[in-house]
Amino acid sequence: MSKPSLPEGLVVVVKRDCETCQTVVPVLRQLAAMGDLTVYTQDDPSFPGDPAAIHDADLGVSWHHEIETVPTLIKVVAGVEVDRTFGWSRTAWEEFTGVSGLGDGLPPMRPGCGSKSVDPDLVDELNVRHGGSILQSRRIEVADAEDEIEMMFTRGWTDGLPVVPPTEQRVLKMLSGTTRAPDEVVATVPPDLVDITVEKVAISAVMAGCLPEYLPWVLTAVEAVCNDEFNMHGLLATTMPVAPVLICSGPGTRAIGMNSGINALGQGSRANATIGRALQLIVRNVGGGRPGEVDRACHGSPAKLSFCFAENDAESPIGTLAGQHGVAAGVDAITVFAGEGPRGMVDQLSRTPESLANSLAAQLQAMHHHKLVLGFDAILVLSPEHARVFAEAGWERDRILFELHMRLTTPAPELERGAGGISEGIPVGMSTASLPKFRPDGLMLAYTGGGAGLFSSIIPGWVNGEMGSKPVTREVRY
Amino acid sequence: MSTRTILDPTGERTVAERARLARPAALEGLTVGLLDISKPRGDIFLNRIEQRLNEVGASVKRYKKPTFAKPAPIDLRHEIATECQVVIEALAD
Numbered sequence: 001m002s003k004p005s006l007p008e009g010l011v012v013v014v015k016r017d018c019e020t021c022q023t024v025v026p027v028l029r030q031l032a033a034m035g036d037l038t039v040y041t042q043d044d045p046s047f048p049g050d051p052a053a054i055h056d057a058d059l060g061v062s063w064h065h066e067i068e069t070v071p072t073l074i075k076v077v078a079g080v081e082v083d084r085t086f087g088w089s090r091t092a093w094e095e096f097t098g099v100s101g102l103g104d105g106l107p108p109m110r111p112g113c114g115s116k117s118v119d120p121d122l123v124d125e126l127n128v129r130h131g132g133s134i135l136q137s138r139r140i141e142v143a144d145a146e147d148e149i150e151m152m153f154t155r156g157w158t159d160g161l162p163v164v165p166p167t168e169q170r171v172l173k174m175l176s177g178t179t180r181a182p183d184e185v186v187a188t189v190p191p192d193l194v195d196i197t198v199e200k201v202a203i204s205a206v207m208a209g210c211l212p213e214y215l216p217w218v219l220t221a222v223e224a225v226c227n228d229e230f231n232m233h234g235l236l237a238t239t240m241p242v243a244p245v246l247i248c249s250g251p252g253t254r255a256i257g258m259n260s261g262i263n264a265l266g267q268g269s270r271a272n273a274t275i276g277r278a279l280q281l282i283v284r285n286v287g288g289g290r291p292g293e294v295d296r297a298c299h300g301s302p303a304k305l306s307f308c309f310a311e312n313d314a315e316s317p318i319g320t321l322a323g324q325h326g327v328a329a330g331v332d333a334i335t336v337f338a339g340e341g342p343r344g345m346v347d348q349l350s351r352t353p354e355s356l357a358n359s360l361a362a363q364l365q366a367m368h369h370h371k372l373v374l375g376f377d378a379i380l381v382l383s384p385e386h387a388r389v390f391a392e393a394g395w396e397r398d399r400i401l402f403e404l405h406m407r408l409t410t411p412a413p414e415l416e417r418g419a420g421g422i423s424e425g426i427p428v429g430m431s432t433a434s435l436p437k438f439r440p441d442g443l444m445l446a447y448t449g450g451g452a453g454l455f456s457s458i459i460p461g462w463v464n465g466e467m468g469s470k471p472v473t474r475e476v477r478y
Numbered sequence: 479m480s481t482r483t484i485l486d487p488t489g490e491r492t493v494a495e496r497a498r499l500a501r502p503a504a505l506e507g508l509t510v511g512l513l514d515i516s517k518p519r520g521d522i523f524l525n526r527i528e529q530r531l532n533e534v535g536a537s538v539k540r541y542k543k544p545t546f547a548k549p550a551p552i553d554l555r556h557e558i559a560t561e562c563q564v565v566i567e568a569l570a571d
Contacts, residue, residue: 138486148484157487166485194489203487234547286489468547 003064006081009036010097011074013056013067016047018113021071024088025050027103034099042070042116062117063130069112073097087112128168134182135168135199152207157285159277159305163207174202177212178219179478186219187226189287190233191294196222196286201278204285208278208306213256214271216478217334218278221246221308224336224474225279231469235338235462236289241301242462245339246276246308247379247446249320250332252476258310262450265309265342265381265457276308303341309448312384316447317391321379324397324444325473332476337379337444338469342457343367347386350454353393353403356386360456361407365437367460371415371425373435377442377461377471380404383449386456397445408437439464444471502564506535511562513550514542520568527566536564 010031014021025048031037032051041047042062045055056062065074069086073096076082085092088110094102117126142148148165152158164170175182175198182199189196198219205218225232225244235242248258259269267273283289291300313320313329322333345363350356360380368376382390390400412431417423426435442464462468502508510531512524528538541558543550558565 135485138490139483140486142482142484144482148482152484166487168483168485171485189489192489192491194491196489200487200489203485207487228548231548233549238547281487285487288489463545463547467545 004061005079006061006065006074006076007038008076008079009038011038011040011076012071013040013042013062013065013074013115014048014053014071015042015113015116016044017116018070020088020110020112021048023106023110024071024103026106027088027093030102031097031099058129059117059122059126060130062115063126067115068118070115071112072115124169124173127172131172132168135171136183136197137171137199137203139168156290157207157281159280159284161305163281164209166203166206170206171199171202174206174210174212174215175199177202177215180219187222189222189226189282190289191236192286192288194286194288196226196282200286201282204281205274205278208281209270209274210278211256211270214275214278216476217248217252217256217271217275217332220334220474220476221275221279221336222282223477224334224472225283227472229470230336230338230472232283232287233294235469236283236287236295238462239296239298240340240462241297241299241303242338242340243301243303243307244276244279245303245337245379245459246279247311247321247335247337248275248308248333249311249313249322249327250476251314251330252332253310254314260310260312260448264312264448264450265307272308272310273306276306279308280304280306301341303339307339307341311446311448313447315384317387318382318397318400318445318447321444321446322473325471327473327475333473334476335444335471335473337377337459337471338462339379339459340461342381342459345456345458346454347456348454351389353390353395353400356389357400357403357407360386361404363458364404364443365408365410367437367458369424371419371422373410373415373426373437374439374442375463375467377438377444377464379444379446379459379461381446381448381457381459383453383456384447384451385454387447400445401443404443405436405438405440408443409434410437411435504534505531505564508536508563509539509561510536511539511541511558511565513558513565513567514540515546515550515568516543517546517568524566524568527568 028051039051039053040056040061041053042056072084072086074081074084085096090103090108094100149162152163180198184198185195187196201219201222205215256271258271289295311320321335327333347359350359367378411434415426416428417425514520514524531538
């Protein structure tokens with residue numbers, strides 16, 4: 001239904017189930033007698049009776065004209081609303097209408113009541129009834145005897161876990177999480193290179209189990225992965241067990257309830273679990289990237305269901321990963337990284353930064369293969385207890401990275417094919433110098449986790465740089 | 479109520495279907511493109527294929543993707559399509 005226009009002159013919206021509306025009936029009679037007053041009633045068509053009212057039975061007038069309070073008095077000139085006032089105030093109504101002596105004997109002021117069109121029990125249904133036409137996606141009827149959860153499994157739309165049915169009601173509610181228009185194109189999703197709108201992102205967000213306030217994060221993640229730099233196509237198609245890893249930071253992570261404490265990389269947080277999942281459902285359903293088709297992973301990884309976590313930037317002694325990529329402190333941001341699932345790193349005895357750096361470097365050197373260097377990036381996720389060892393010694397982010405890089409160089413002959421009795425390695429004669437494990441920006445730090453545990457986690461990356469994928473950091477757009 | 483209607487989560491694209499070219503009866507006199515995707519040792523496989531193709535009278539043109547990790551650039555695809563009748567891709571090591 002399109003927006004109904006309002007008649008010329010004064011328009012008032014009332015309902016019987018509102019004492020203030022009942023109070024102002026004599027005023028309505030006064031204004032009606034002077035002409036040009038149209039009354040809409042939301043509940044009882046016989047209210048107020050005199051003057052007679054038009055019944056806004058489907059609440060279309062109220063919904064489209066965003067009536068939040070009754071009574072609302074609106075002035076319409078040449079078909080356009082020019083002013084409105086709500087509740088009852090003699091002063092305000094007299095000034096609004098230019099009529100003096102309104103409502104003699106009535107109290108000077110009474111607040112209005114909630115409009116029926118914003119009744120929490122009705123609003124979702126009204127949004128579909130009156131606002132559903134903004135949704136462009138194809139409607140799919142579910143047969144009476146059909147279970148919509150099973151139906152979505154059958155159609156191949158899930159990642160193996162049940163998804164929430166994306167009804168118009170749920171999708172409209174999801175769209176309330178952003179100011180962006182539903183038909184705005186967000187990105188072109190590989191591998192099928194399909195333009196995706198905000199609406200289609202919202203559909204996958206519903207299916208993944210997101211709340212509306214997560215939507216800006218999902219939208220930002222989609223934009224961050226769908227570009228040549230990040231190379232989502234290659235990440236999907238590779239035989240390696242890698243996924244888009246989302247590292248979130250900023251006060252917004254706390255506002256939406258992301259977990260950056262105990263079990264930060266694990267299960268149990270709705271926001272962590274569903275934001276990453278929504279992205280993967282988009283790659284699957286919009287991009288057409290499915291295992292066994294363009295997704296050629298040999299083992300894959302549980303990280304491909306969802307690997308999304310928040311940094312504890314409020315307490316971090318080393319800033320954030322987004323900060324390492326130039327985002328100002330306190331700004332909500334996501335870094336996307338082509339990475340594997342996390343692998344734990346244990347060192348419960350190091351109390352000096354040198355000892356801990358030696359430990360961490362040994363583990364990082366082994367990542368993927370100790371003889372393969374420069375081809376893969378990594379994120380080292382420091383726990384609070386490990387980060388404290390560095391912080392107490394005054395080592396900040398740059399110093400930690402410098403010290404790790406220092407410890408991560410190996411004489412090239414030791415890395416060559418055949419060296420150490422291992423065929424894998426760098427080409428023979430590639431270099432006689434020492435080679436670093438990581439390219440200069442290839443090692444990144446993040447900070448999250450529970451207060452107890454002298455462990456860190458390494459997230460090994462996929463093929464890096466121009467050849468493969470670069471980490472992309474984006475500020476969250478609301 | 480709308481709980482029995484859901485919205486299509488897919489890209490809703492209409493796929494353009496194109497028939498494959500007929501398979502040539504013989505390779506003699508044809509130009510065969512060999513696409514190296516830049517995986518280690520793909521060249522070993524393609525060198526041998528080139529040798530075999532030359533033996534049956536095909537002429538061979540060699541091509542290489544900048545990286546195995548990304549789709550072949552569109553210009554490269556166009557170049558192969560205009561210069562060759564047949565293409566063989568060396569997928570991996």
